[in-house]
Amino acid sequence: METYKTILTKLDIRRFSSKKIPGELILKILEAARSTGTAFNAQNWRLVLVQETSRLMQLAKDSTRGQWVEDASLAIIVLTDPGEPDNGLDGGRAVQNMQLTAWSFAVGSGLFTILNEDAMRRDFKIPKKMHIAAVVVFGYPERKISGEKKNRKPLSEIVHLDEYGRGFDSKSLS
Numbered sequence: 001m002e003t004y005k006t007i008l009t010k011l012d013i014r015r016f017s018s019k020k021i022p023g024e025l026i027l028k029i030l031e032a033a034r035s036t037g038t039a040f041n042a043q044n045w046r047l048v049l050v051q052e053t054s055r056l057m058q059l060a061k062d063s064t065r066g067q068w069v070e071d072a073s074l075a076i077i078v079l080t081d082p083g084e085p086d087n088g089l090d091g092g093r094a095v096q097n098m099q100l101t102a103w104s105f106a107v108g109s110g111l112f113t114i115l116n117e118d119a120m121r122r123d124f125k126i127p128k129k130m131h132i133a134a135v136v137v138f139g140y141p142e143r144k145i146s147g148e149k150k151n152r153k154p155l156s157e158i159v160h161l162d163e164y165g166r167g168f169d170s171k172s173l174s
């Protein structure tokens with residue numbers, strides 16, 4: 001799928017079919033994370049690929065707003081190094097690249113950041129020195145998603161022209 005169309009149609013998916021994601025596509029998703037640029041090229045993200053059903057169930061228990069992970073094909077715990085400047089942005093970019101790559105191959109994904117941190121560190125052996133940026137959850141959508149119903153603010157509300165507070169009218173560009 002063309003990049004722009006992928007961005008415009010991708011929605012977060014939380015209901016998945018039982019179809020598993022093939023290994024070659026999992027590799028593409030991981031490569032998308034690896035290809036992501038980071039501040040000073042620090043490449044400080046670390047990824048825990050979770051595929052075992054029992055582990056996905058454990059992730060569901062350890063989440064507080066991501067119980068839907070238990071039906072997924074896989075999940076990726078994204079860790080960043082809090083000692084690196086802009087690690088939050090680095091993690092977010094890797095998450096987005098993985099989600100967009102998945103969507104371009106018709107695989108849905110969602111993420112959660114609200115979780116029981118102590119339980120997740122214990123159950124997945126995550127070292128204290130790493131920050132848990134997000135858990136990204138992947139699977140084929142349970143039903144067909146057109147991606148046409150995005151709930152987003154208009155450009156006029158989020159774009160300012162030349163300085164903060166000066167109105168922007170998209171018609172001026174067309």
Ligand SMILES: Cc1cc2nc3c(=O)[nH]c(=O)nc-3n(C[C@H](O)[C@H](O)[C@H](O)COP(=O)(O)O)c2cc1C
Pocket residue numbers: 010011012013065066110111112113114150151
């Ligand atoms: C930083 C961040 C944290 C999020 N945390 C959660 C979460 O804990 N649980 C959840 O179900 N979705 C979470 N989401 C997904 C958002 O709810 C979703 O991106 C937003 O509603 C837009 O969804 P849409 O693209 O399908 O319209 C998070 C997204 C971001 C970017």
